[in-house]
Amino acid sequence: MRFNIQRHYPAMQPLIDLGRAVHDAGRLEPALIQLVLMRVSQINGCAFCLDMHSKDARAAGETEQRLYLLPAWRETKLYSEREQVALQWAEELTELAGAEPVSDALYEKAKNVFSEQELVDLTLLTVTINSWNRINIAARTIGGYYKPASH
Structure with missing residues (x-):
């Protein structure tokens, strides 16, 4: 480890608070949240976040099969x-070098299954885990x- 980020958590409190606000809002399903956290961490190759979120997802009842096939x-x-x-x-927002990141076609699809507030929450969730991935990397x-944590 290069440096211990936990020692510097006071400086990261806004990021911690943002993540907590999205989780605590209750607009996104816990299983969906865990899948997004896992998928973005897979794309970014963050071993610490993959370890954390796979264990949290399993503790919350997620199946191994869904995690393996993610x-x-x-x-x-x-x-x-x-x-x-x-x-x-989450993938399009994470991989911004694509042909059309966060495409209009995807937005049209997303607004049919998410409210505007849920889409904002999903965006903030993705931004937050991308930040944590980069910090841990x-x-x-x-x-x-x-x-x-025990449930």
Whole structure:
């Protein structure tokens, strides 16, 4: 590890608060939130966040099968339409170098399954996990040791 980000959490309190606000708002389903956190962390290759969110998802009742198949979510029927749109939104917002990031076609699809406030929450969730991924990658935070809170 290059540096211990936990020692500097007071400086990151706004990011912590933003993530907590999205979770606590209750507009997005907990399973959808965990899938987005996992998928973005997969794209970014953040071992610490993958460790954390896979364990949190399992502790919250997510199935191993859905977690294992998440990188291939388009090729399975295991995810609801709402989850599929959320995953596509998160992917396009994470991979901004694409042909048309966060395309108009995706926005049209998203506004049919999410309210405007839910879409804002989904966007903030994606921005927040992208930030945490980059912080943990820069710090070289080691994955594999996270313990989820007991439910």
